[in-house]
Each structure stands twice: as C-alpha cells, then as structure tokens.
Amino acid sequence: VASAASSSFGFLRNFLGGKTISPEDLQKALAAMENHLMKKNVAKEVAEHLCSTVDKSLVGSKTQNWTTVEATVRTAMTDALRRILTPNTSLDLLHEVQAARKSRQRPYVISVVGVNGVGKSTNLSKIGFWLLQNKYKVLIAACDTFRSGAVEQLKVHVRRLQELTQRLGTGEVQIFDEGYGKDAAVIAQRAIEYGQRNEFDVVLIDTAGRRHNDDRLMSSLEKFGQLANPDKIIMVGEALVGTDSVQQARNFNAAFGANRNLDFFLISKCDTVGDMIGSMVNMTYSTGIPVLFVGVGQNYTDLRTLSIDWAVNLLMS
Amino acid sequence: MVLADLGRRINAAVNSLTSQSVVDQTALDAMLKEICTALLESDVNVRLVGQLRNSIRAKVASALNKEEKESGSNANAIKRLVQKTVFDELCELVEAHPTDEQFKPKKGRSNVIMFVGLQGAGKTTSCTKLAVYYQRRGLRVGLVCADTFRAGAFDQLKQNATKAKIPYYGSYTEPDPVKVSRDGVEKFKKEKFDLIIVDTSGRHRQEQELFAEMVQIGEAVKPDQTLMVLDASIGQAAEQQSKAFKEASNFGAIVLTKMDGHAKGGGAISAVAATNTPIAFIGTGEHVHDFETFSPKQFVSKLLGIGDIQGLMEH
Numbered sequence: 001v002a003s004a005a006s007s008s009f010g011f012l013r014n015f016l017g018g019k020t021i022s023p024e025d026l027q028k029a030l031a032a033m034e035n036h037l038m039k040k041n042v043a044k045e046v047a048e049h050l051c052s053t054v055d056k057s058l059v060g061s062k063t064q065n066w067t068t069v070e071a072t073v074r075t076a077m078t079d080a081l082r083r084i085l086t087p088n089t090s091l092d093l094l095h096e097v098q099a100a101r102k103s104r105q106r107p108y109v110i111s112v113v114g115v116n117g118v119g120k121s122t123n124l125s126k127i128g129f130w131l132l133q134n135k136y137k138v139l140i141a142a143c144d145t146f147r148s149g150a151v152e153q154l155k156v157h158v159r160r161l162q163e164l165t166q167r168l169g170t171g172e173v174q175i176f177d178e179g180y181g182k183d184a185a186v187i188a189q190r191a192i193e194y195g196q197r198n199e200f201d202v203v204l205i206d207t208a209g210r211r212h213n214d215d216r217l218m219s220s221l222e223k224f225g226q227l228a229n230p231d232k233i234i235m236v237g238e239a240l241v242g243t244d245s246v247q248q249a250r251n252f253n254a255a256f257g258a259n260r261n262l263d264f265f266l267i268s269k270c271d272t273v274g275d276m277i278g279s280m281v282n283m284t285y286s287t288g289i290p291v292l293f294v295g296v297g298q299n300y301t302d303l304r305t306l307s308i309d310w311a312v313n314l315l316m317s
Numbered sequence: 318m319v320l321a322d323l324g325r326r327i328n329a330a331v332n333s334l335t336s337q338s339v340v341d342q343t344a345l346d347a348m349l350k351e352i353c354t355a356l357l358e359s360d361v362n363v364r365l366v367g368q369l370r371n372s373i374r375a376k377v378a379s380a381l382n383k384e385e386k387e388s389g390s391n392a393n394a395i396k397r398l399v400q401k402t403v404f405d406e407l408c409e410l411v412e413a414h415p416t417d418e419q420f421k422p423k424k425g426r427s428n429v430i431m432f433v434g435l436q437g438a439g440k441t442t443s444c445t446k447l448a449v450y451y452q453r454r455g456l457r458v459g460l461v462c463a464d465t466f467r468a469g470a471f472d473q474l475k476q477n478a479t480k481a482k483i484p485y486y487g488s489y490t491e492p493d494p495v496k497v498s499r500d501g502v503e504k505f506k507k508e509k510f511d512l513i514i515v516d517t518s519g520r521h522r523q524e525q526e527l528f529a530e531m532v533q534i535g536e537a538v539k540p541d542q543t544l545m546v547l548d549a550s551i552g553q554a555a556e557q558q559s560k561a562f563k564e565a566s567n568f569g570a571i572v573l574t575k576m577d578g579h580a581k582g583g584g585a586i587s588a589v590a591a592t593n594t595p596i597a598f599i600g601t602g603e604h605v606h607d608f609e610t611f612s613p614k615q616f617v618s619k620l621l622g623i624g625d626i627q628g629l630m631e632h
C-alpha cells in the first residue's frame with residue numbers, strides 16, 4: 001500500500017493519446033488522485049467529491065494526443081481545484097474600505113472568528129499593519145474577554161504597530177479594551193461608537209476562540225453579529241487542522257443566523273505544513289466562502305492574498 | 318487521516334466478521350486485511366500494523382482451532398474474543414512502548430519539565446493545568462515563562478498562574494528565552510521547589526532557528542522530561558512535525574489538547590506511531606481542571622464510536 005501511495009501517479013506511463021477513456025482506466029487514476037489529495041490534507045469527503053466531478057467530466061471522453069489517462073485526470077483535477085478556490089465575487093477589500101469611508105460616518109468594521117489558537121489575534125494585527133501601510137486610521141478592539149492575556153497580547157501588538165507607524169510615517173492605530181469578563185458583543189458596539197466619534201476608518205474586532213461544537217459559545221456569535229454588525233466577518237482557519245476543517249467552516253458559517261454568512265477565510269500557519277495545504281480546499285468546498293488571505297509566518301508582513309496558482313501548484317505537486 | 322472514517326472501517330470489518338454464523342480462519346483473515354489496510358492508509362507505521370496483525374492472530378489462534386474442531390459450538394465466545402482483541406491491540410497501538418521508563422516527578426528533588434510544540438497547540442494553557450495537577454498531589458510547583466516571543470505570553474502565563482495560585486517566573490524586558498529559562502529554573506531550584514515547569518514559544522520544523530533555540534533552552538534547563546503538546550485536530554502534518562520535534566527535543570510524552578472538540582484525535586495515532594512516544598495527558602477544555610491522564614482505552618472507544626465499552630470489557 002505504501003509504495004503504491006508514494007508514487008500516486010506512477011502507473012499508466014505508456015502513452016495512450018486519442019484513446020477513449022474507459023471507466024476502468026479512469027477509476028484507477030482517480031483512486032490514485034484521491035489518495036494524493038488526502039496526503040495533502042484534503043478531507044476524504046472533499047477528495048471524493050472532487051474525484052467524482054472529474055469522473056463525470058471525463059468518462060467517455062478521449063485523451064488528447066500523446067497524453068495518458070493519468071495526465072488527463074491531472075488536468076481536470078487542476079481545473080476542479082481552481083474552480084473551488086476561485087471566488088465568485090471580487091475581493092478588493094481596500095477598495096471597499098475606501099468606498100465605505102466616502103459614503104458614511106460609521107467606520108468599516110472587520111471581525112475575526114475561529115476555533116482556539118488558530119491565529120485570530122496575530123492575523124488581525126497583520127491586517128492592522130496592512131491597513132496602516134495604506135494610511136488608514138485603525139482601532140483594534142479587544143473583544144476576547146475570556147482567555148488569559150488576550151487583552152495584553154493585543155496591547156503589545158498595538159504598541160508595536162504604533163512604533164512602526166511612527167517610523168514609517170503612515171496611518172494611526174489605537175486599542176479599545178474594557179478588560180475581561182464582559183460581553184464581547186457589547187464591547188464591540190462601544191468600540192464602534194468610539195471609533196465613529198473619533199473618526200477612525202476601520203475598527204478591527206478580535207474575538208475569543210471557541211470550539212465549533214460548543215453550542216453555547218457558538219450561539220453567542222449570532223448576537224455578536226447583530227450588535228457589532230461587521231462589514232466583514234473573517235473566519236481564521238489554520239492550515240494544520242485536518243478533516244475537522246470541514247465541520248469548523250460549516251458551523252462558523254451557520255453561526256450568524258439565517259441572514260448572515262462568513263465573508264471570507266484567512267488560512268493561517270501555511271508556513272508550517274509544506275505542501276499539505278488541503279485544509280483551505282476543505283473550508284471553501286464545504287461553504288462556498290472564498291479564501292482572501294493566507295498567513296505565512298508570525299510577523300506583521302507574513303500575510304498574503306491567496307494566489308490560486310500557488311495553491312493549485314502545491315496541491316498538485 | 319480521517320479518524321472517524323478509520324473507526325468506521327474498523328467497526329465495519331469487525332461487524333462483518335461477527336455477523337457471520339461461522340467464524341473461521343478465512344473470515345478472520347479477511348477482517349484483519351481490512352483493518353490493516355485502513356490503518357496503513359491512515360499513515361500508521363507499517364511495522365506497527367504488522368505487529369498488530371500478528372498479535373491478533375496469535376491471541377485468537379487457539380480458540381479458533383478449538384472452534385474448528387468442535388464445529389461452531391462457541392461462535393459467540395469467539396466473536397467476543399475477536400472484538401476484545403481488536404480493541405486491546407488498537408489500545409496497544411496508541412499506547413506506544415517507549416524504551417525509557419516513564420518519568421514521574423518525585424517530591425524532595427527539583428524536577429524540571431519543559432513544554433514544546435507547534436504554535437497555538439495549547440502549551441501555555443496545559444502548563445498551568447499540569448502545575449495544578451501536581452500541586453494537588455502535594456508537590457511545590459513553579460512555572461517559568463520562556464516564551465519571550467509571542468505578544469502577551471508572559472501575561473497569559475501570569476494570569477493563569479495567579480488564578481491557580483502557582484508561583485511563576487518571567488520577564489517583560491529580557492528578550493533571550495535561554496536566559497529567562499535558566500534564571501527561572503535556578504531561582505526555583507534554590508527555593509527547593511519539587512517541580513519546575515518551563516513554557517516555551519510555539520515553533521515548527523520549517524524554521525531551523527526556532528528549533529535551535531529550543532535545543533538551547535533544553536541545554537539551559539536540563540529537563541527531566543520534555544512534553545510535546547499536540548492539538549487533537551491536527552491533520553496530515555502531525556507525523557512530520559512530531560518526528561522533527563522528537564529528533565530535536567527528544568520529548569518523552571505527548572499532551573493531546575482540545576479533546577473536547579469535534580476532532581477525535583486523528584493526527585495523534587500517527588504522532589504516537591511516528592515517535593513511539595506515549596500520550597500522557599489530554600486537555601478537554603479551556604479551564605484549568607479540564608485535564609486528564611490519558612487512557613488509551615477511552616481514546617480507542619471514542620475512535621470506534623463505542624459509547625459503552627462494557628460489552629467488550631467484561632467476559
């Protein structure tokens with residue numbers, strides 16, 4: 001088993017150009033492909049779905065001249081992955097912030113949600129840095145009122161960001177916090193009011209990590225969504241997580257009530273998994289919500305917008 | 318890989334055997350083949366799977382022989398035996414068999430335990446949990462924060478320790494984690510603490526400097542035991558990361574966190590198998606008492622989706 005798996009595409013080397021693809025050939029190539037995807041941390045459920053899409057698109061068709069069934073499957077899978085990862089709507093966040101600032105008083109509000117320890121606070125600070133580089137006035141609201149040190153963590157980030165902005169001479173950043181124990185939704189609301197009074201462009205709201213199967217904590221997200229009414233809700237998911245990513249994404253997407261979904265994902269810790277970046281496929285597959293950012297390290301500059309070419313290449317490598 | 322799926326496949330294999338009217342060698346082999354394939358496809362170490370297969374065969378052999386002679390008079394007993402053997406062997410798999418004896422801190426000498434692991438795995442939280450665990454067992458425990466990197470790391474440890482009434486050491490100004498950890502451990506040793514627990518920053522194998530730092534901290538504090546903290550939801554990266562941590566830090570046991578989540582601990586089997594290192598504790602929540610010693614039986618029964626394992630255990 002191990003050797004067949006390690007050379008996922010290592011059979012059918014003979015060229016079969018122009019051949020009608022038989023169901024048997026296809027099944028064999030697809031089984032290898034499914035295995036390949038699972039090793040990249042794509043959940044079985046998702047890998048199966050992708051393979052069945054490819055199956056439907058190929059059965060009865062012909063291979064191109066000088067290509068094998070295996071190569072044809074590869075091409076079709078590359079397309080399928082690309083389709084899953086490509087957003088249907090534009091994701092120009094800076095443009096939206098700008099438009100909102102022109103048309104209204106209320107600051108643009110972005111919040112992060114996700115399970116424990118995935119990198120919400122760190123990546124929120126990276127987004128803050130990115131906005132500061134674009135000369136915005138940013139308020140960071142410490143609405144994780146539960147985990148020890150969560151408020152101090154953000155205070156340190158804001159202090160560092162203030163030093164950076166002074167050095168770079170662009171943007172302005174402040175913290176808003178009310179310590180521990182209070183209702184996050186209420187603090188978020190107050191932070192936004194404060195932001196509006198003091199002409200902040202953007203309010204970034206950090207929230208506490210929560211298990212997606214904890215009904216009590218998940219249901220508090222609905223109230224949070226209503227009171228804070230963020231322009232964008234970003235779910236941070238980590239590249240390290242396995243199959244559970246499917247259910248994490250589904251549950252967070254459903255937590256804000258019938259009329260509100262997540263806006264996009266930020267996939268953190270992509271630098272820790274090599275080419276096993278399948279969790280982002282799991283999350284977009286299970287919700288249809290696109291990935292805007294990927295986190296690739298622990299520093300402020302380690303944030304990228306997702307390059308679909310990069311992702312698909314790693315997944316197919 | 319997919320632990321729930323693994324559990325389902327193993328269950329299906331066992332059930333298909335136990336639903337047959339006669340249990341013979343052929344049926345047993347078919348079941349073993351299916352179980353082993355499922356385990357192998359879950360990245361469980363090939364050698365361990367081989368051992369599991371042989372061991373189940375051996376344990377069932379004499380009963381099966383007798384059964385074939387007496388032509389099916391004991392089918393139900395055999396089925397129960399097979400079920401129990403599969404269950405026990407899976408437990409063995411998750412249990413690991415380290416060559417070294419497991420470390421237990423002793424009162425009256427300064428034991429040092431160092432925590433290592435990936436970013437966000439739950440090290441800082443688990444440090445305090447472990448401190449409370451041993452404090453309740455009568456040891457004087459101190460916590461040292463050697464994470465000088467993550468924003469707010471010292472505050473986090475300090476607030477946790479204060480709530481749990483555990484003495485702590487750390488620094489807001491010293492950037493070198495090697496120095497902080499050495500100073501902290503020395504201080505608690507001087508004060509004759511029984512157990513000193515050292516928290517470190519999150520790191521990953523792709524950044525060599527971070528691993529080098531971990532080695533240096535280890536040299537400075539000379540831990541009696543190093544614990545690797547692993548998030549139960551980790552996927553395919555578990556094996557490579559845990560292997561790399563094993564090589565660099567030679568951790569002696571694993572703390573598996575977030576077992577209260579939906580994930581059933583998929584990467585854990587690969588990490589245990591890849592490093593032949595047992596799981597010592599599991600974290601089952603964010604609060605300080607959400608911490609248990611690990612029982613392979615409980616884990617495997619969750620894996621197999623068996624709520625009530627009594628049926629397997631008693632006979």
Ligand SMILES: Nc1nc2c(ncn2[C@@H]2O[C@H](COP(=O)(O)OP(=O)(O)OP(=O)(O)O)[C@@H](O)[C@H]2O)c(=O)[nH]1
Pocket residue numbers: 114115116117118119120121122123144147150207208209210268269270271272294295296297298302436437467519521
């Ligand atoms: N290597 C790497 N580490 C990251 C990345 N993003 C965050 N981290 C690290 O992950 C750890 C957890 O990050 P946090 O931002 O505290 O995570 P969180 O989701 O806010 O955690 P809770 O609030 O406790 O739920 C920290 O050590 C971060 O430095 C990333 O893209 N790459």
Ligand SMILES: Nc1nc2c(ncn2[C@@H]2O[C@H](COP(=O)(O)OP(=O)(O)OP(=O)(O)O)[C@@H](O)[C@H]2O)c(=O)[nH]1
Pocket residue numbers: 116117147209211434435436437438439440441442443464467470517518519520546574575576577578599600601602603607
């Ligand atoms: N649900 C649950 N959450 C946990 C458990 N253990 C830790 N956490 C949470 O996971 C998050 C990360 O925990 P930390 O202890 O900060 O993790 P860490 O490994 O010290 O993180 P870094 O120092 O940034 O690498 C926090 O939100 C913790 O409350 C657990 O067993 N169950």
Ligand SMILES: [Mg+2]
Pocket residue numbers: 120121122144150206207208209
């Ligand atoms: Mg946080």
Ligand SMILES: [Mg+2]
Pocket residue numbers: 440441442464467470516517518519
């Ligand atoms: Mg920590």
